[in-house]
Amino acid sequence: MxxxxxxxxxxxxxxxxxxxxxxxxxxxxxxxxxxxxxxxxxxVGLGARDTLRTEMGYMLYGNDIDQTTNPLEAGLDWIVKFDKGDFIGKESLLKVKSEGLKRKLVGFVLEDKVPPRHGYEILKGGNKIGYVTSGTFSPILEKGIGLGYVDVKFSNLGEEITINARGRELPAKVVSLPFVPNRAR
Structure with missing residues (x-):
């Protein structure tokens, strides 16, 4: 064990x-x-684990990060050490860095208790600007919370967005992570 x-x-x-x-x-x-x-x-089961990790803003491979994402747009640039020698993907990441990000992973809080779900569209002014990668109901905040990729120009803290939950547009706001303080420290 x-x-x-x-x-x-x-x-x-x-x-x-x-x-x-x-x-x-x-x-x-x-x-x-x-x-x-x-x-x-x-x-407790995986549902509780998923709620806890989302409240912390921790990403799950296959949801929030995968082969279509890069560490810069996922907010993981703190683990990329461009000055520590060569590594696989360094040139591609330097190109992304110099050209600027097109999308960015953000945290958002809904105004009500509806949990956003993986794959829901994120909208601004009725136009799709991204999609939800992880979402849940936060028992601590008593609101729906989520992570999702949005067009970088809509990634600023306080940005008002909507989540398309099966045709129902739910008001939300981009917030900083973690959603709740780290209780493990």
């Missing part, structure tokens, strides 16, 4: 990874649940 503390959800906790040994998994699971009974602990 591997015990790690990646902090991917933004929560102060641990992840347990098991080899494919069902009896050992069951034994550890039952022991953890028993030890935590007095604290009223309980299991």
């Amino acid at each position: 591997i015990i790690s503390r990646t902090g991917y959800t933004g929560e102060l906790g641990f992840e347990l990874y098991f080899d494919a040994k069902p009896d050992l998994c069951r034994k550890v699971w039952n022991a953890v649940m028993e030890a935590g009974r007095e604290f009223n602990i309980g299991p």
Whole structure:
């Protein structure tokens, strides 16, 4: 078993990874649940993990980043070290940097509790300017929150946008990330 503390959800906790040994998994699971009974602990699933990571503004490969995105438009430029020698993709990223971004990943908060969903269109003045990559209802903010790529000219903090939720236009605003403070530190 591997015990790690990646902090991917933004929560102060641990992840347990098991080899494919069902009896050992069951034994550890039952022991953890028993030890935590007095604290009223309980299991959570991927839905909770997804809500927590979205509240932190953490990206998920396949949703927010993939082979069609680059680290600059995803806001991951802090991990690209142009002055640390050569690397695969350096020339392409330098070209993107010099030409300027066309789109940018932003966080946004809806005015109500409706959760935006992956693939919903992001609009400005009725025109499509991007799409939602991750979205959920934030129990802490009691509002819908999401991440999405928008045309860079609409990526400024405070920008008022709308989310097309199956034909219903929901008012939203571009905000800074994380949506909620990091509780893991």
